[in-house]
Amino acid sequence: MSTATxxxxxxxxxxxxxxxxxxxxxxxxxxxxxxxxxxxxxVVLMIVVALTAPGIAPYDPLNIDFAAMxxxxxxxxxxxxxxxxxxxxxxxxxxxxxxxxxxFGAAFIGATAGAVLGVGSAYFGGRTDLVVQRFMDIFISFxxxxxxxxxxxxxxxxxxxxxxxxxxxxxxxxxxxxxxxxLSIREMPYVDAARAAGYGHARIILRxxxxxxxxxxxIMLTSFLGQAILLEASLSFLGLGVxxxxxxxxxxxxxxxxxxxxxxxxxxxxxxxxxxLAVFAFNLFGDSLRDALDPKxxxx
Amino acid sequence: MWRYLINRFLLMIPTLLGVAIIIFLxxxxxxxxxxxAKFMSGEGSGVSNEVLAAERARxxxxxxxxxxxxxxxxxxxxxxxxxxxxxGGPISEEIxxxxxxxxxxxxxxxxVATLLALPLGVIAALKQDTWVDYAVRVFSIAGLAMPSFWxxxxxxxxxxxxxxxxxxxxxxxxxxxxxxxxxxLVWPALAVGxxxxxxxxxxxxxxxxxxxxxxxxxxxxxxxxxxKLILVRHALKNAMLPVVTVIGxxxxxxxxxxxxxxxxxxxxxxxxLFVQAITRRDYTLTQALVLLVAAAFIFVxxxxxxxxxxxxxxxxxx
Numbered sequence: 001m002s003t004a005t006x007x008x009x010x011x012x013x014x015x016x017x018x019x020x021x022x023x024x025x026x027x028x029x030x031x032x033x034x035x036x037x038x039x040x041x042x043v044v045l046m047i048v049v050a051l052t053a054p055g056i057a058p059y060d061p062l063n064i065d066f067a068a069m070x071x072x073x074x075x076x077x078x079x080x081x082x083x084x085x086x087x088x089x090x091x092x093x094x095x096x097x098x099x100x101x102x103x104f105g106a107a108f109i110g111a112t113a114g115a116v117l118g119v120g121s122a123y124f125g126g127r128t129d130l131v132v133q134r135f136m137d138i139f140i141s142f143x144x145x146x147x148x149x150x151x152x153x154x155x156x157x158x159x160x161x162x163x164x165x166x167x168x169x170x171x172x173x174x175x176x177x178x179x180x181x182x183l184s185i186r187e188m189p190y191v192d193a194a195r196a197a198g199y200g201h202a203r204i205i206l207r208x209x210x211x212x213x214x215x216x217x218x219i220m221l222t223s224f225l226g227q228a229i230l231l232e233a234s235l236s237f238l239g240l241g242v243x244x245x246x247x248x249x250x251x252x253x254x255x256x257x258x259x260x261x262x263x264x265x266x267x268x269x270x271x272x273x274x275x276x277l278a279v280f281a282f283n284l285f286g287d288s289l290r291d292a293l294d295p296k297x298x299x300x
Numbered sequence: 301m302w303r304y305l306i307n308r309f310l311l312m313i314p315t316l317l318g319v320a321i322i323i324f325l326x327x328x329x330x331x332x333x334x335x336x337a338k339f340m341s342g343e344g345s346g347v348s349n350e351v352l353a354a355e356r357a358r359x360x361x362x363x364x365x366x367x368x369x370x371x372x373x374x375x376x377x378x379x380x381x382x383x384x385x386x387x388g389g390p391i392s393e394e395i396x397x398x399x400x401x402x403x404x405x406x407x408x409x410x411x412v413a414t415l416l417a418l419p420l421g422v423i424a425a426l427k428q429d430t431w432v433d434y435a436v437r438v439f440s441i442a443g444l445a446m447p448s449f450w451x452x453x454x455x456x457x458x459x460x461x462x463x464x465x466x467x468x469x470x471x472x473x474x475x476x477x478x479x480x481x482x483x484x485l486v487w488p489a490l491a492v493g494x495x496x497x498x499x500x501x502x503x504x505x506x507x508x509x510x511x512x513x514x515x516x517x518x519x520x521x522x523x524x525x526x527x528k529l530i531l532v533r534h535a536l537k538n539a540m541l542p543v544v545t546v547i548g549x550x551x552x553x554x555x556x557x558x559x560x561x562x563x564x565x566x567x568x569x570x571x572x573l574f575v576q577a578i579t580r581r582d583y584t585l586t587q588a589l590v591l592l593v594a595a596a597f598i599f600v601x602x603x604x605x606x607x608x609x610x611x612x613x614x615x616x617x618x
Contacts, residue, residue, distance in 0.1 A: 142593075
């Protein structure tokens with residue numbers, strides 16, 4: 001029996017095949033879902049901007065220049081300056097780093113924790129399921145922003161804590177969705193087979209069940225990305241999120257942006273546009289991804 | 301049917317109790333308490349420890365946590381939420397004033413959202429994958445993407461620049477001057493209503509798409525029924541359930557979730573009260589607010605389940 005070599009050869013074939021299939025999938029996605037492709041394009045652009053921020057930002061985002069306070073958009077400051085004379089464009093460029101870190105961090109942790117809980121809850125069933133689901137019910141009844149507010153108040157508002165605070169309200173929402181898909185997977189013969197083979201619970205959950213809820217997982221992940229960015233902006237706007245002088249979009253809308261709105265509207269306009277464009281792109285991409293992966297899942 | 305209803309009703313109690321326990325514990329984990337917030341906010345305030353201790357004793361904060369909880373929950377069970385630890389006024393009064401405002405904005409936003417969402421969602425579903433559909437989808441995704449508070453800032457900014465006018469910033473109750481009241485509250489309702497309508501539009505669209513593929517719609521069309529009649533009688537009626545659910549849940553969230561938009565429009569509603577309560581460590585007030593909002597949410601959920609059971613016999617006899 002040359003089982004090992006057989007498996008190896010099968011693996012190499014699928015790997016090569018997979019490479020070709022992936023590019024075909026991407027091309028197909030762009031052709032059939034132009035809106036989604038646009039969204040994905042903007043997301044990629046944002047990531048590039050965030051990564052190359054020091055190279056492309058015309059000024060240091062923290063550089064205070066009282067000579068150029070509240071300067072309107074012109075050749076020197078394309079999007080104007082704020083009440084401290086800081087360049088708005090540079091702050092928006094650097095703000096994309098904050099938004100992406102919080103967005104990806106919170107969405108990834110929230111969706112993953114939710115998925116593990118959801119699959120675990122479905123797998124064990126019975127009393128465990130009941131207890132976990134009641135807990136999720138309780139957390140879901142808390143309004144999103146209020147739960148995040150309380151978490152920030154407890155943990156303090158550093159960036160990692162902010163991510164955790166935003167993650168907490170997401171976990172139950174994700175676990176509910178994942179659990180319902182995992183319920184049917186639990187009845188699959190391969191799960192029985194894995195159990196019969198004597199694998200532990202953790203291995204069955206992580207290796208056999210989790211990969212099979214990838215579609216709802218990805219859908220939740222992408223929809224959380226936009227929500228996390230919005231929630232971060234709201235918290236920062238309230239003064240409970242990212243702190244000055246860090247560049248963050250929600251923070252840029254706070255205080256002076258509202259006070260001087262009449263004389264310096266660019267301060268309120270452009271950061272909000274950045275938030276909207278980012279969330280718009282993530283949602284557009286997420287929507288199309290959902291349509292492509294699972295047309296049955298409802299648009300919520 | 302009755303058994304299902306009673307079961308479902310009783311299930312609300314442990315959930316609410318869970319909410320109560322968690323918010324109670326969460327608040328006590330937050331560093332600092334109301335006494336510190338009150339006396340220690342200024343620098344070098346010369347308040348002795350005895351005064352602080354006496355104040356804590358007066359508020360019952362020196363008792364063991366479980367005892368505090370027991371006292372509070374016993375009050376809640378009799379609909380007595382106690383007094384605010386910060387102002388000393390009865391909580392029901394503190395909340396009632398703000399509740400009227402938040403409720404009105406939430407109701408107005410719901411009207412805005414429904415008026416936008418139903419026609420847009422139905423048209424998008426009927427014209428699936430045409431430019432109409434794309435336009436509606438882009439419009440609603442944009443609604444989800446724009447922060448309501450930013451939309452509010454833009455509105456105020458637009459009025460200032462183009463009309464040299466600002467919406468009134470001082471709240472006038474509806475029963476005193478309905479016109480003044482509406483002129484103030486219609487803008488936050490629109491700002492929040494846009495996002496709200498986006499959620500409802502998307503649900504209407506997908507729900508209609510699903511229903512339009514059903515056999516009975518094809519039968520109705522094959523019978524040669526008038527398209528408008530099919531839409532209203534057969535399709536919309538059946539597609540409405542999830543839409544109503546989403547509208548109900550969003551409404552419940554709006555009651556307490558207007559936190560950020562209220563700041564922009566200088567509204568003294570539940571959202572602002574919540575932020576104040578939590579920064580002042582006003583335990584009793586925060587607890588009451590969270591319970592109120594959670595109860596609204598849980599109740600809407602319950603009402604939806606009852607409606608589903610009433611409309612769908614398969615659930616009823618499970």
